Amino acid sequence: MSARAxxxxxxxxxxxxxxxxxxxIMFSVVITLLPAMVMSVFYFGLRVLGLYVLAIxxxxxxxxxxxxxxxxxxxxxxxxxxxxxxxxxxxVLPPEISPVALVVGCVVAIFLGKEVFGGIGSNVxxxxxxxxxxxxxxxxxxxTTWTTPNRxxxxxxxxxxxxxxxxxxxxxxxxxxxxxxPNLLFGxxxxxxxxxxxxxxxxxxxxxxxxxxxxxxxxVSLLGTVFVLTGIPHLVDPGSFADPVFHLFAGGLMxxxxxxxxxxxxxxxxxxxxxxxxxxxxxxxVVIRLFGGYPEGVMFAILLMNAVTPIINRYTxxxxxxxxxxxxxxxxx
Numbered sequence: 001m002s003a004r005a006x007x008x009x010x011x012x013x014x015x016x017x018x019x020x021x022x023x024x025i026m027f028s029v030v031i032t033l034l035p036a037m038v039m040s041v042f043y044f045g046l047r048v049l050g051l052y053v054l055a056i057x058x059x060x061x062x063x064x065x066x067x068x069x070x071x072x073x074x075x076x077x078x079x080x081x082x083x084x085x086x087x088x089x090x091x092v093l094p095p096e097i098s099p100v101a102l103v104v105g106c107v108v109a110i111f112l113g114k115e116v117f118g119g120i121g122s123n124v125x126x127x128x129x130x131x132x133x134x135x136x137x138x139x140x141x142x143x144t145t146w147t148t149p150n151r152x153x154x155x156x157x158x159x160x161x162x163x164x165x166x167x168x169x170x171x172x173x174x175x176x177x178x179x180x181x182p183n184l185l186f187g188x189x190x191x192x193x194x195x196x197x198x199x200x201x202x203x204x205x206x207x208x209x210x211x212x213x214x215x216x217x218x219x220v221s222l223l224g225t226v227f228v229l230t231g232i233p234h235l236v237d238p239g240s241f242a243d244p245v246f247h248l249f250a251g252g253l254m255x256x257x258x259x260x261x262x263x264x265x266x267x268x269x270x271x272x273x274x275x276x277x278x279x280x281x282x283x284x285x286v287v288i289r290l291f292g293g294y295p296e297g298v299m300f301a302i303l304l305m306n307a308v309t310p311i312i313n314r315y316t317x318x319x320x321x322x323x324x325x326x327x328x329x330x331x332x333x
Contacts, residue, residue, distance in 0.1 A: 022120065026080030028211055029259070032204035033087055036255075039187055040196040043149035044095040048193055054099055055086035058106035066115040081120045085109050088128035088259060091194025092252060092299065093135070095147040101139045105131035125306045126266050129299050136299075146190040156180075156188045167191040168250045169295040172242050184249040191251065198249040205258035214262035217274040222257045223248060225282025233290065241290065253285065256298035266306045273309075273316040281305045 041049050059082040064074040089109055093102065109131030117123040136143050146167055157180045167190055168179035183189050187197030194201075208214045231244040247253065261267060261281055268277050281301040288297025 022079045022081065025213060025264075026084050028213060029084050029208065030080070030087060032207045033091075033259070035203055036091070036187075036194065036196050036200040037087065039152075039200055040091070040095075040193045042152050043187060043196055044147060044193065045150070048090075048095055051090050051093075051095075051097070051099075051102060051193070052087065055090045055102055055106050056083055058103045059083070059086040059089075059110050062107050062110040063115065066111055067119070070115070072119070076119065079120065081114075082110060085114070085127045085131075088194075088255075089131045091255060092128065092132045092192050094143060094145055094191075095193055096145055097135075097139075097142055101135055101142055104138065105135045108134040121265055123265055124309070125303055126260050126263050129260060129303050129306075132299055133303060148190055149188055149196075151188065153186055153188060156182050156186060167195070167295065168246075169289065172246065172250070173289070173295040178242055178246060179250065181245065181249065184246070194252060194255045198254040201254045201258055205254075208258070208262075214258070215271065215274050217271050218262050218267065218278045219257050221275045221278025222261055222282045222285075223253070223278075225279045226253060226285055229283060229286040230290070247286075247289065251289075251296045252298045256302055260298075260302050261305075266309060268309055268312045268316065270313065270316045273312045276312050276316065277305050277309065280308070 037052065060077045063077050063082045067076055068074045086106060089105055090102070093105070109127040112134075113125055113127030113130030114120065114123040168184060169191075171177040171179065179189055185197060185199045187195060187200070189195060205214070205219065209216055209219075226247055227244040230241070230247040233241040234243050242250075257278075261278065268274050281304075284301035284304060285297045288294055288300060294300075
């Protein structure tokens with residue numbers, strides 16, 4: 001009896017398809033970022049809105065021109081990945097970053113961070129963080145110049161940055177001054193544009209988990225590692241080390257854990273690999289924050305773990321369907 005008669009249809013792969021497309025995934029990510037983006041405009045003014053527009057335009061133009069130069073279709077910009085890169089790059093920069101520096105960062109992020117590796121799906125490092133790392137070296141003064149945010153929520157206490165012009169992490173590390181938790185949650189603090197309220201980033205993360213755009217293993221392992229490793233020194237010497245809750249919501253940790261460490265291309269694709277990446281990144285964040293020369297270490301931690309992702313994938317690869325592991329000594333027979 002034929003396979004068709006038995007109810008089987010023999011066709012070439014792929015045998016299954018999903019509703020998800022790159023375009024749908026990318027624009028879903030942007031939608032989940034909208035609350036934090038809107039709040040950043042409230043806190044730092046319409047100039048930030050202009051930065052978002054400029055970054056998106058710069059990334060789209062850079063990708064289109066690069067694709068055309070490589071003899072590829074320039075209309076790949078419709079997949080939305082350049083838009084996500086642009087938004088995330090703006091969110092990890094200070095509000096007073098100059099338009100020229102922003103455009104340079106966008107060009108580096110798209111050209112060096114993505115297209116030189118072959119485009120979307122082939123890049124090794126998170127493009128937005130590549131652009132941010134370049135700007136840290138090229139514009140060190142601009143990249144560490146912070147702005148006091150507008151007072152949007154009257155019920156929140158006065159932020160420490162109004163007196164010190166420092167980010168919460170810098171004030172805690174170098175001056176022993178700790179920002180109030182409500183300000184960290186709602187973002188009424190100085191710092192990068194994306195530090196506009198951890199509560200809005202968390203809301204976006206929950207939405208992405210519900211849409212199955214990210215894996216919880218990565219987020220939980222990264223944040224859990226930071227919580228545990230900062231909690232130990234705090235218990236030993238609470239006067240010198242901030243509590244772990246402060247570390248979770250201060251700086252760019254929440255944005256990095258939810259939107260950058262979960263990048264589908266530059267991070268492991270196995271569940272075990274996600275945990276290894278998260279633990280490694282979390283450990284690096286704590287080492288840099290507590291013992292390094294920088295008060296923040298999320299960018300460096302994720303980029304360094306991006307570099308070892310291929311190794312993690314190799315040794316945590318999923319079992320091949322239909323394969324069977326040989327029993328010990330079977331090969332010697």
